[in-house]
Amino acid sequence: MKLLESFQIGSLKLANRVVMAPMTRSRADQQGRVGPLHVRYYTQRASAGLIVTEATNVSRDAIGSPLTPGLFDEEQVATWRSVTDAVHAAGGRIFAQLWHTGRVGHSLVRGGVLPVAPSAIRIEGQLHFTASGMKEYETPRALSTEEVRAAVGDFRSAARHAKQAGFDGVELHGAFGYLPNQFLVDGANQRTDEYGGSVENRCRFVLEVMEGLVAEWDSERVGIKLSPTIPFNGMMDSDPRALFGHLITRLNELPLAYLHLMQGLFPLDKLPSWPKDALATFGPLYRGTLITNGGYDRDRAEQVLKEGRAQLVSFGAPYVANPDLVTRFAKGAALARPDRATMYGGGEKGFTDYPALAE
Template sequence: MTNSDNQDQPGLFSPLRLGALTLPHRVVMAPLTRNRAGPGFVPRAMNVAYYRQRASAGLIISEATQVTPEGLGYPDTPGIHSPEQVAGWRRVTDAVHAAGGRMYLQLWHVGRISHPSLQPEGKAPVAPSAIRPEGEAMTYDGPRPFETPRALDAGEIPDVIAQYRRGAENARAAGFDGVEVHNANGYLLDQFLRDGSNRRTDAYGGSVDNRMRLPLEVLEAVLGVWPADRVGIRLSPSGTMNDMRDSDPRTTFGSMIRALDEYDLAYLHLMEPMESDRRHGSPAIPTREFRPLYHGNLLVNAEYDGPGAQAAIADGHADAVAFGRSFLANPDLPERLRRGAALNEPDPATFYGGDERGYIDYPALAEAAAV
């Protein structure tokens, strides 16, 4: 579906045909890592409650979910590679659907942004090239410096693609409405795409076309499981998170977006440049520069408020807006934005890990009014 297929001058609360789904409005819940999965990286009861509370989103995109044990990069993030994880996610999707919502699973492999202490048998994390990122891994023993990853052999790459395929299959078994391929924020597929982290000299490195190869092969594997109208993909053209850089991001991401335009996906999800990216020397390319290259649904994300989201949709820059921290702290965010009501302030101390506090205890409007 092209942007021109929507009604003239749609607004934030206009319905949207997003691939196979019809969203009642365009306020999307962005993927938010919260580090609260249970033993075995299995979603548990408070995860069910958290997502059910936010079922009024036009679409929920789940927190990033590792497709393999080797894809783990942070404590207590959920997986989608075991029967127990599938069953845990099924409880989440059943609750969201019972509340009238829609939900995609974000498929994830962190690549070099891990640590041997998080890896099976304490092995080195994998990456396109053996380049140690600057910064620290978050481990069960606290922050520890990143270590040099192991470059994947060409013969191992089919196994990586198969891990994403199995993750996509498991997402279907878990009852999701679709999947989003995580190709952003300095994780494995983003590492292959950008020349700051990919120094390979084989078919998966060098030219832009070669660096795009693994992301597109993964996408095609996922499309062998899900129809294109139930698949999205996320990119961060200006992102510097996890020590990422590219010598020519306009060409790299312009080429990738042109290639994605051929797949007729449910959507392309683009991260806007953030202040932290600018501080780290990003060229800070606004997502509107890429709008002419992509004729399907475009979701944008990062630092939007209600008026900014309305403006982005009204001028055709985007078809929907994904909200992160504001959805974290406001389970009924769409209704608050519709009314122009005050928003709960998020508590950064409870963003990552912990119990129900700062997770499922943020009040909805009716609850706040009763206090």
Template sequence: MTTAFDPIDLSGTTLANRIAMAPMTRSRAGQDGVATDLTVAYYAQRASAGLIITEGIQPSVVGQGYPDTPGLHSAEQVASWRKVTDAVHAAGGKIFAQIMHAGRIGHPVLLPDGLVNVAPSAVTAKGQVYTAEGPKDFVTPHELTDAEIRATIADFATAARHAIDAGFDGVELHGANGYLIHQFLAPGTNRRTDEWGGSVENRLRFAVEVAKAVTAEIGAARTGFRVSPANPFNDIAEPDPEPTYTALVKELAALDLAYLHVLEVGEIRELVTRLRQDFGGTFILNPQTEGPTGQDALALIEDGTADLIAFGALFLANPDLPARLKAGGPYNTPDPTTFYGGTEKGYTDYPAL
């Protein structure tokens, strides 16, 4: 029987176990979106994961959605991430960079003067984003032109190249949680009538073209993709997700990507099972609930539901999570008040066993 503690070959990259660290925004980047010495310590502490997937990293200036999030679009940012990857590799770990364009989520005060958030359509998200000036309502985004869409696809590919230059083992394309790729997939946020919207085929075109551009740049073996079907986060509405995601996953499967990563939100296990079958390759599941100890989630590897299980808050609070899972605990309790922003408190000060 395969267990979470067995190694796995990820398209030529050997992972020590099947426990992944899920991507989690921490809003602790330095000035100009660089990784800091605290970032280095944070990820190196968690190098016993079979695979670390970083927090979302913006591929361009306009891709930023939150305060103090890191980028991969400048030489300074690339150099800062090299320190992170070197430290993780020295500790025996593997690390993929999650490339995340926030799209309409964010606010112009987080962007350089003159820039406004962008999206497939000029549809304002309900809700607010935290800024240095306090919470602010989301604004109506600029609707991307065809030329701007193609330039954005190129930004993803360039960021992927920068990730490899920075020493990452690969990248994960963030097509979940209501950010730009997800905004193209969802009919409520994509109201276009050109080749980038309307039908299922057109709505998934942006996601597929991003994946094609990135695989052409760095290779399919170093490219993963994350989705979250029917996830309402960031004011997304997907009342009938199955046709979109089955079609998307078949397109992604044809590219022979390193993995598909599904964030399970709501009662969608039947669709999750279908997507695993349709993808055919390595399948990472971030399950609906990881529980206070994560033990139930490990059974999803044993029964074949997934090849790897991604843990979020539990990994945030337990830097040596694989060892704790193997021992059956004990576990540190995550402190939600320190999830976003701040210092080493709630970031690098959680104790190991």
């Protein structure tokens, strides 16, 4: 089976083509440190060809949701080190996903400080999870040009910390409506400085962040996740084909470990001009390794690899409940279903207590 064949990303050998997709589980402590439960959770899943961690805040200002981990102070680095050491001892590979939530946050989880964003435009028609329940989004504060440059620097220092923490590489969370995605789309970015306006200007933030990451790591150890056809979190754009076409063409120049492309998981009936299939539309523009993601099962994953439309496939929800997903694929075994109620927050229940087949 192609899914189980090894794969080489530059100097990094992956045991198979099954990637564990990044998943926020909201079980870090108040200081953004991971702990022994995270060591267990990630080690249980170390048979994946590559693990991408839950989204990890690059600075204090990046935080948008409670109990999410960070990579901006030494204690956080030290606790992640226990995770990477254990995953490596189990033969696994692990990248850190670097995160800034931008306007997808709330002052209630930010010590009373308003979220920041490219422009002072709030997310309409959605609620945000806080420790005091679901709340309407606030109008974020627009970052000054100086602050935008500082945020680029925060990603770079988090990448340096990821190296100190023993990761094999880093992935920029450029998807699903968080800060880098907010800079990209004209529905959230109406800046008049060099970070807004034209497609080139709106891509500038993401490209500068990527250059920063590549300056800390070899480019073959840096990936990016994009979701060009997901309008969630107010990610409206007047021309996603032109926008992401330009961005991907520029990413080819770096060249990266991979492009992690998330397929649309939301209906697009109200957006007739949007491409329906992110992989079909944008995949061919990318010249390097493609990870495809979104709603795959074993057979569909095998099919997309066989067709050569992607080289790796990542699995999110299936990895919540199936720590031994690779073994289950190999045996054609049934998959356990994840419990939605314990996805975010809590302790070991719904986190480290899903058994492997043999247990």
